[in-house]
Amino acid sequence: MEIEKNCLYCAKKTNGRTDKKFCNSYCRSSFHNDQSGQLTNYMRRVNAQLVRNRNILASLLQSTKCKKTIDFKDLFLLGFHPNHCTHQTKSPNNITSIYCYDYGYQLLKANKVLLLGKEV
Numbered sequence: 001m002e003i004e005k006n007c008l009y010c011a012k013k014t015n016g017r018t019d020k021k022f023c024n025s026y027c028r029s030s031f032h033n034d035q036s037g038q039l040t041n042y043m044r045r046v047n048a049q050l051v052r053n054r055n056i057l058a059s060l061l062q063s064t065k066c067k068k069t070i071d072f073k074d075l076f077l078l079g080f081h082p083n084h085c086t087h088q089t090k091s092p093n094n095i096t097s098i099y100c101y102d103y104g105y106q107l108l109k110a111n112k113v114l115l116l117g118k119e120v
Helices: 025-060 070-076
Strands: 067-071 087-090 096-100 105-109 112-116
Touching: 025 105, 067 070, 070 112, 096 112
Parallel strands: none
Antiparallel strands: 067 112, 087 096, 096 105, 105 112
């Protein structure tokens, strides 16, 4: 008694092993890519923005290796998104530093930010 099984991706009849789920490797990889594609694309977009934020901070600190104060709107104009950061640190005097990988910033008064060089 032979049980007919169809490919989970293209619905063609599968030949071979009884536990075979896909007719070929293209259907197998396409099926799994469809299953995890949305989550993977979301992570790819978030990581791309994190890298973009890091590169913006790095380019602004290119001439000065330590610290620099600029207007917050200048970061926005360069494509910086403050909602995406990798981590935050808090100093003993309660000042929060926000980082994108190894470059960061501190929010100051009057819509200014203090850019921070590489965290060690």
